Amino acid sequence: MRLFSKILSVGIVTEPLDNGGEEVELARQVAAKTQKLLGRAVGIREVDAGSCNGCEIEITGLTSPIYDLERFGLCFVASPRHADMLLVTGPVTRNMEVPLRKTYEATPDPKLVVAVGDCAKTCGVFQGSYAVVGSVDAVIPVDVFVHGCPPEPSDILRGILAALDRLPPK
Amino acid sequence: MSAWFVEIFQVVFVVALAPGLVGLIRWIKARLQSRLGAPPGQPYRELGKLFHKEAVVSKNASWIFRFAPYAVSASTLAIAFLVPVLVVPRRLDMVGDLFVVVYLLLLGTFWLALAGLDPGSAFGGMGSSREVTVAALAEPTTATAIFSLALGAGSTNLGAIVAAALNDPWTVLTPGHLLAFAALFIVAIAETGRLPVDNPSTHLELTMIHEAMILEYSGRYLALLEWAAWLKLFVFLSLLANLFFPWGIATTLTPGALSWAIVTLLVKLALLAVVIAVMETRVAKLRLFRVPELLTASFVLALLAITSSFLLR
Numbered sequence: 001m002r003l004f005s006k007i008l009s010v011g012i013v014t015e016p017l018d019n020g021g022e023e024v025e026l027a028r029q030v031a032a033k034t035q036k037l038l039g040r041a042v043g044i045r046e047v048d049a050g051s052c053n054g055c056e057i058e059i060t061g062l063t064s065p066i067y068d069l070e071r072f073g074l075c076f077v078a079s080p081r082h083a084d085m086l087l088v089t090g091p092v093t094r095n096m097e098v099p100l101r102k103t104y105e106a107t108p109d110p111k112l113v114v115a116v117g118d119c120a121k122t123c124g125v126f127q128g129s130y131a132v133v134g135s136v137d138a139v140i141p142v143d144v145f146v147h148g149c150p151p152e153p154s155d156i157l158r159g160i161l162a163a164l165d166r167l168p169p170k
Numbered sequence: 171m172s173a174w175f176v177e178i179f180q181v182v183f184v185v186a187l188a189p190g191l192v193g194l195i196r197w198i199k200a201r202l203q204s205r206l207g208a209p210p211g212q213p214y215r216e217l218g219k220l221f222h223k224e225a226v227v228s229k230n231a232s233w234i235f236r237f238a239p240y241a242v243s244a245s246t247l248a249i250a251f252l253v254p255v256l257v258v259p260r261r262l263d264m265v266g267d268l269f270v271v272v273y274l275l276l277l278g279t280f281w282l283a284l285a286g287l288d289p290g291s292a293f294g295g296m297g298s299s300r301e302v303t304v305a306a307l308a309e310p311t312t313a314t315a316i317f318s319l320a321l322g323a324g325s326t327n328l329g330a331i332v333a334a335a336l337n338d339p340w341t342v343l344t345p346g347h348l349l350a351f352a353a354l355f356i357v358a359i360a361e362t363g364r365l366p367v368d369n370p371s372t373h374l375e376l377t378m379i380h381e382a383m384i385l386e387y388s389g390r391y392l393a394l395l396e397w398a399a400w401l402k403l404f405v406f407l408s409l410l411a412n413l414f415f416p417w418g419i420a421t422t423l424t425p426g427a428l429s430w431a432i433v434t435l436l437v438k439l440a441l442l443a444v445v446i447a448v449m450e451t452r453v454a455k456l457r458l459f460r461v462p463e464l465l466t467a468s469f470v471l472a473l474l475a476i477t478s479s480f481l482l483r
Contacts, residue, residue, distance in 0.1 A: 003452065007202055014206040041215040071206040073215060078373035078381055081226055081388035084219070108224040108388040 014068040042074045042164075045083035045107070049100050049136060050126075051090025054150040055117040059087065061153040074160070080106040085163065087156075088142075089116045091123040092133045104140040112163045115142045116156055118149045172423050173261050177251065183432075184250045188404040189213035189397065191439060196371075198447035213400065217393050225389030228289040238285030239387065239394040245278040246398040246405070254329045255408050256431045257420045258336070263329035268316045271328065272309060275361065278398065279305045286383030293375050297382025300458065304367060304379065307465040308360045311472045315353040318346050318476035319413060321483060328413075335416045342414060346479030349471050351414045356468035358406040360461070363399070365450040367461055377455060404439075411438035 046059060062069040063076065077083050080103045092100055104113070115136040118124050126132050136142050146159035193210035200207020227235065252266040252274075266274075279301060286298035320326045322341055323334035335341055360367040363380035372378060375385075384395050412419055418434025420427035456464060 004448075007204065007451075010204050012201065012206060013204045041212065041219045065203060065205045068200075068205045068207070070200065070208045073208060073212060075208075076373060078375065078378070079385040081386060082392060084223075106226060108226045110223070 013065045014071065042085055042160075043077040043083045044074060044085045044087055044160075045077055045080045045103070047080075047086055047088045047100060047103055049088055049090045049096040049120075049139075050093035050132070051117060051119060055089040055119075058150045058153055059089070059116065059156060062156060067153050067157075069157075080104075081108065083107050084110070085112045085114060085160070086140075087114050087116055088120060088136045088140075091119045091126045091129075092136055092139050093131050094133055095131075097133045097139055100136075100139050112144075113140060113142045114144050114146060114156075114159045114163045116146045116151060116159065118147060121145045121147070124149065176257055176423060176428070177260060177262055180255050180257070181247070181250050184255060184404055184408070185247070185397075185401060188400040189217060191404050191407070191443060192400045194440065195443045195447050195450075198444060199371075199450060202447060202451045213396075217397060220388075220393035220396070221390050223389040225387075225391055227391075228291075228386055231289045231386070234284050235288045235386070236391070238281045238288075239391040239398075241281040242278045242285075243394045243398040243401075245274045245281070246401045249274050249405050250401060252328070253405050253409055254332045254412055254419065256428060256435065257423065258329040258332045258416075259421075260329055263327050267326040268313065268320060268328055268331075269326060272313045272316075275312070275402070276305060276309055278402070282383055282395070285387075289386045291386055293382045293385050297379055297385075300379045301383060304360050304461060304465070307462055307469070308357045311353055311357045311465065311469045312361070314469070314472040314476055315350040315357065316413070318350045318472065318479045321476065321479045322346060328409075332412050332416045332419060333421070335413070336419070336421065339417075342416075344479070344482060346475045346482065347414060349475035349478065351410070353468045353472035353475060354410060354413075356464060356471075358410060359446075360465060360468075362403040362406055364403075364446060366453045366456040367464070369455045372455075377458075407439055407442045408435065411435065411442060 046056070048056060061067055069075065080086070084107075086103065086107060088100065104111075113136075115121065119126060120136045120142075123129075123132055123135060133139065144159050144163040146155055148155050151159075190210060190213070193208070193213045196212070197207050197210045248266075249271055251262055252271050254260065254263075283298040283302050283305075286294035286301070288294075316328075316331070317326070319331050319335075322344070323331040325331065325334075335347075341347060359365075363370055368379040369377065370380070373381070375382065380399060384392060387395055412435075415438060418431055418438070420431040
């Protein structure tokens with residue numbers, strides 16, 4: 001019972017769409033884009049190609065009640081076969097090179113790739129390590145890079161919007 | 171003529187509203203988690219998208235993999251023809267009774283389990299083994315619980331059971347009915363993969379049951395399987411609503427009676443959706459090895475139900 005009184009007193013904490021602000025405007029654009037391109041339902045598969053988990057924590061933030069990715073019709077899925085978009089983090093390590101390529105092949109067309117974090121572009125502090133193959137675009141084609149170490153959830157949303165921009169209309 | 175029209179209308183109605191019911195449950199859950207959540211129409215958009223996407227099939231998969239989505243959706247669709255949703259008695263009551271419905275459900279589970287095994291992925295096999303465990307324990311309970319109602323009505327015909335409860339409303343308060351409702355509710359949750367047996371919103375491979383089997387599917391195959399799973403939930407909930415609270419269901423084929431039946435069914439389903447959403451907010455998923463205990467408890471309830479309906483007949 002305490003749980004439900006807590007739910008009642010907290011109410012909806014998702015940041016509303018109509019209080020201005022850059023992020024809010026951005027989110028509205030994402031909603032409109034996904035509506036047009038994929039029928040407002042985009043499945044996202046997160047692939048950790050060797051990241052330090054900093055980016056993962058920010059990505060998890062997208063599903064929290066504050067950012068609530070689901071209201072835009074975006075959701076995380078369990079398998080690349082269910083996905084429309086891959087969210088790749090970290091420098092690609094030798095162990096993850098083949099799995100990453102296979103994940104890309106397993107994703108049905110039309111598909112998009114968003115590389116999240118500085119490591120995905122430059123390998124960051126892991127640059128030159130014997131365990132690292134290189135940036136994400138050395139292994140699979142990347143549509144958009146999201147900068148930041150780690151990027152904020154709103155930056156990731158911006159990256160998703162940019163990627164949806166690149167999808168040819170059906 | 172109009173009798174057959176109603177049969178077709180029922181199936182179209184059930185198939186069209188099944189994704190909406192799931193969307194409603196998800197929306198209520200999101201609100202209880204202090205989120206805005208996706209609108210209840212989201213499952214329709216997912217289906218629309220999936221039907222337009224490419225279907226990637228593993229090169230290890232055989233014909234079973236391609237055939238299974240059609241077998242699963244066809245068997246679920248057949249159940250949608252046989253279950254009393256809006257009207258009793260119906261023409262198709264003569265085609266199948268509760269045993270046909272229970273084993274058609276199992277036929278779908280059988281093909282889905284085969285499809286999970288077929289591409290040879292580790293998670294698919296794990297999901298299939300779990301699904302078959304749950305189905306083996308849940309299936310006798312489904313049959314026994316409905317059979318305890320059949321004892322009172324004197325027929326295994328689902329339409330006749332509903333009609334008998336309509337004629338004599340006090341039977342709904344007999345111990346046999348109440349125990350059977352509890353048993354069937356637990357089984358419905360297990361069969362349709364809701365909490366605490368399976369978590370429909372988790373994507374953690376080690377805990378999922380239903381989703382583990384469909385991990386390899388994409389595009390239109392995935393759309394068919396998801397639609398069939400949602401249809402199964404809709405059918406189970408309308409069975410619960412109509413067997414135990416039959417008021418509102420039409421007994422004549424007049425437009426007034428039919429529209430009243432639609433309104434009451436929607437209200438009953440919305441109430442059940444709220445119950446499921448609140449329950450899923452309250453309980454955590456059971457450890458897999460505790461699931462048989464829950465299902466055994468529901469079987470005992472069904473057994474008590476059938477004993478009491480036999481003794482109090």
